[in-house]
Amino acid sequence: MIHMNARIVGIGTAAILVLIFFAVVVTPRYTNPMADQPSMNHRARTAIEESGRDLYISLGCQYCHSQYIRRIDWDTGAERIAQAGDYVGEYAPQLGSSRNGPDLSQQGGEHTDDWHAAHFYNPRYTRPESFMPPFSYLTGTELAGITAYLQSLGGHMADQRVARQWQWRGQATAAYEAGADANIEWLHRNVPEGWLRVPNPYPITEASFLRGEVIYQRHCLGCHGPVGDGQGPAVRFIYPPPLNFTTLNRHGIEGGATGGMLYYQIMNGITGTAMPYFKRELESEKIWDVSNYVAKQFIGIVDANTEPRGIDAAFEPVDSAPVQVRGN
Amino acid sequence: MNFLLPNEPGSAARRFFLSSAIWLLVGVIFGLIGAIEMVDPDLFPAHEHLTFGRMRPLHINILVFGFLMTAFFGGFLHVIPAVCRTKLISERLANFAVWFYNAIVVAALATLPFGLTQGREYAELIWGIDIAILAAVAVLIFLVFGTIARRTESLLYVSAWYIGGGLIWTFFVFAVGNVVWQAPHGSWMGIHDQILLWFYGHNVVGLVVTPQAIGLAYYIIPRATRTPIYSHSLSLIGFWMLIVMYTHTGTHHLLQAPVPQWLKVLSIVNSISLIVPVFAFLTNVWLPLKDRFSRVFRDVGAKMVFTGTIWYFIVCLQGPYHSLPSVQRVTHFTQWVIAHSHIALLGFGGFIAMGATYYILPIILKRDLYSRLLADFQYWLMLIGTLGIFLSLTFAGLIQGEAWLMGEVVYRVLPELKIYFVVRGIAGVMVVTGAVLFVINVLLTILRKTPPLPVEGSEAETEVAA
Numbered sequence A: 001m002i003h004m005n006a007r008i009v010g011i012g013t014a015a016i017l018v019l020i021f022f023a024v025v026v027t028p029r030y031t032n033p034m035a036d037q038p039s040m041n042h043r044a045r046t047a048i049e050e051s052g053r054d055l056y057i058s059l060g061c062q063y064c065h066s067q068y069i070r071r072i073d074w075d076t077g078a079e080r081i082a083q084a085g086d087y088v089g090e091y092a093p094q095l096g097s098s099r100n101g102p103d104l105s106q107q108g109g110e111h112t113d114d115w116h117a118a119h120f121y122n123p124r125y126t127r128p129e130s131f132m133p134p135f136s137y138l139t140g141t142e143l144a145g146i147t148a149y150l151q152s153l154g155g156h157m158a159d160q161r162v163a164r165q166w167q168w169r170g171q172a173t174a175a176y177e178a179g180a181d182a183n184i185e186w187l188h189r190n191v192p193e194g195w196l197r198v199p200n201p202y203p204i205t206e207a208s209f210l211r212g213e214v215i216y217q218r219h220c221l222g223c224h225g226p227v228g229d230g231q232g233p234a235v236r237f238i239y240p241p242p243l244n245f246t247t248l249n250r251h252g253i254e255g256g257a258t259g260g261m262l263y264y265q266i267m268n269g270i271t272g273t274a275m276p277y278f279k280r281e282l283e284s285e286k287i288w289d290v291s292n293y294v295a296k297q298f299i300g301i302v303d304a305n306t307e308p309r310g311i312d313a314a315f316e317p318v319d320s321a322p323v324q325v326r327g328n
Numbered sequence B: 001m002n003f004l005l006p007n008e009p010g011s012a013a014r015r016f017f018l019s020s021a022i023w024l025l026v027g028v029i030f031g032l033i034g035a036i037e038m039v040d041p042d043l044f045p046a047h048e049h050l051t052f053g054r055m056r057p058l059h060i061n062i063l064v065f066g067f068l069m070t071a072f073f074g075g076f077l078h079v080i081p082a083v084c085r086t087k088l089i090s091e092r093l094a095n096f097a098v099w100f101y102n103a104i105v106v107a108a109l110a111t112l113p114f115g116l117t118q119g120r121e122y123a124e125l126i127w128g129i130d131i132a133i134l135a136a137v138a139v140l141i142f143l144v145f146g147t148i149a150r151r152t153e154s155l156l157y158v159s160a161w162y163i164g165g166g167l168i169w170t171f172f173v174f175a176v177g178n179v180v181w182q183a184p185h186g187s188w189m190g191i192h193d194q195i196l197l198w199f200y201g202h203n204v205v206g207l208v209v210t211p212q213a214i215g216l217a218y219y220i221i222p223r224a225t226r227t228p229i230y231s232h233s234l235s236l237i238g239f240w241m242l243i244v245m246y247t248h249t250g251t252h253h254l255l256q257a258p259v260p261q262w263l264k265v266l267s268i269v270n271s272i273s274l275i276v277p278v279f280a281f282l283t284n285v286w287l288p289l290k291d292r293f294s295r296v297f298r299d300v301g302a303k304m305v306f307t308g309t310i311w312y313f314i315v316c317l318q319g320p321y322h323s324l325p326s327v328q329r330v331t332h333f334t335q336w337v338i339a340h341s342h343i344a345l346l347g348f349g350g351f352i353a354m355g356a357t358y359y360i361l362p363i364i365l366k367r368d369l370y371s372r373l374l375a376d377f378q379y380w381l382m383l384i385g386t387l388g389i390f391l392s393l394t395f396a397g398l399i400q401g402e403a404w405l406m407g408e409v410v411y412r413v414l415p416e417l418k419i420y421f422v423v424r425g426i427a428g429v430m431v432v433t434g435a436v437l438f439v440i441n442v443l444l445t446i447l448r449k450t451p452p453l454p455v456e457g458s459e460a461e462t463e464v465a466a
């Protein structure tokens, strides 16, 4: 029978602890050269980005946001699985342990700076269902720093996305400043030809209209406003401001189909502006539903379920207008 | 001098218990604020000192380093002399530790809301405070080992192994995890730091909280039920396997992160093996009770400690399960992990801390608790509250995990979670109410002047089954 005494308890266990510390913490540090090699995507941060990182840590963003993409992820940033070399030269990397909000490791270039300004002021402005805390008390410099940090997340790939945003931003701003009609014309010029000829394949039924409404309220309200006039609470922060859908009516949608055009823009967003893309959040049918909702409720021009049918709807309600079967 | 650093036996333990109760209340209030913010983020004015990201580290640090640690310190300032059949080596030094340690918690309270943080989970406290914690732990090591050295009982009871060992481990884990590297933030560079951080973070629960709670349970349950533990050999197995296994498992927090594969495998194997020391301990304290179970309920403190061991059982089934890679595909990053944290630190650590307070205070003061009824009421509030937090976060976590795995984005899952966060908030209100009752009961027990109870009979604590 082992007779335990203070020496065994104190020194014996401490020796085991030191040994294991060397095995599981020190050994990996010196036997894992990959982790000291910057990954292809890695880049060093600038001083202002570092100041934003300090703010990120001090405000506790890491308790809700992770910073590594796993093999099984689908959300923001999922195009790139994290590598050990992504964190080279960073003290206390913020991998995080909880995902109350989306992963931020590839956040750079996902949104424009004005989207971030509105989102930080009150996340409900751009994301009505969010429970992220408001950061309206940040000063201008702080906001610039933390936004710069977010835009740097994702290394070289993020830099490319950011550059693309800025390039389009120049055009979007110029178009907006040239007047409402010129702006709409510019917006529509960027929709590929094919989409301008696809009407919304989904008939507007009571159910689909209600679905469209829910989607609008959960995703669009803060910017485009409850009545679609572009006067949601986020409007103060966003430039070019959210589109006033009612102007689309005046502009007419000559020769084009509202449905396909709206679908394309909601799916892909409008690069360079705060208008985000929704292809991750909303599946195809949901985008058609919200397009119908916007078209009927705000624009007043509806092409739902009309010829030519580019795409078949996933369902054909029996009580809707007779539908031609294509093919045979 | 006599008020600040009294020499009266038990005075330091008493003061540690009182501070623990107060820190519990403070800490859960911050937790409740955080929980409310997850339901309605615009309810409180937008202010940086109130924001979730500041409440959360405050909540954790006040509860782990304020509530749990002070209760454990109070507990073993009584237990160590008792199992060694001697007096504490220096009551004045212990009283100094009370003030010093509480100053540290106040310093945490004065820095974290202002964003002064190292930004590493469980290692948020800034460097100066870390150093002070090391100094405080060193003082306690001196007190414990100094007292053990003067023991008149030749057998060293298992509680003393855990408490003495636990303090040494605390010192080491704290020093390497948090202090000795790169002074201002105590971290390594790059991904290596995550391995270091989770070695530290895991051992804060495994080698700091767990051994101290187990040490107290090993003392209180046998003594309160007048039933010796089951087997000395099992104690040995539990003790040595704890120190060997627990230390390997940090990487189970990083199973999906880019760290070496062999470390992950090692951590999984050890996480599952941990069932052995857990059951060694549980068998040791549970089995002898098989036909005297009702004795547990005689004392409300013992009842709480016993409940803590049941939570330990659940935590340590959930933990190994969560360590399996295929399970973690669903559970990692979700609220289910936070459910685990709450049954671990509130259910297991917290119930044993509160139970130790209720059990030991009357012994030190030689008088009854102020109110047994209040204590029972608190017990049920806390128990239902903890269950509520556990169940609501389990549901929320499963919803999150399954939805993400199926390709759903984080934003779209948020509306689903709301109701569970509301339930968690309600459960939180119960825990906070329990904490209020706890402070009242402890305070009035200490302040009340009633004639002392008759001195206790023979001590059962050193009856180790050979």
Ligand code: HEM
Residues within 6 Å of the ligand: A097, B121, B205, B206, B209, B210, B252, B253, B271, B272, B274, B275, B278, B315, B316, B317, B318, B319, B320, B321, B322, B323, B328, B331, B332, B333, B337, B340, B341, B344, B345, B348, B349
């Ligand atoms: C058999 C024993 C245990 C095992 C195998 C185990 C396993 C785990 C695992 C795998 C996680 C990480 C889950 C994830 O991030 O996906 C975890 C988290 C956690 N465990 Fe345990 N656990 C055990 C016992 C305990 C005990 C006794 C305590 C407390 C006294 C505890 C406290 C915690 C805490 C606080 C976390 C959350 C860490 C964070 O912030 O992410 N665990 N545990």
Ligand code: HEM
Residues within 6 Å of the ligand: A063, A097, A098, A100, B028, B029, B031, B032, B034, B035, B038, B056, B059, B060, B063, B064, B067, B068, B335, B337, B338, B341, B342, B345, B346, B349, B350, B424, B425, B427, B428, B429, B431, B432
């Ligand atoms: C009134 C009761 C309590 C409420 C309402 C509450 C609430 C919360 C909230 C909102 C979080 C943050 C969760 C997140 O990031 O998603 C949290 C985390 C945590 N709480 Fe509590 N808490 C309570 C009691 C306690 C107690 C008594 C303890 C321990 C003694 C505790 C330990 C922790 C720990 C360790 C975490 C971090 C979890 C992790 O990182 O996984 N809580 N709590």
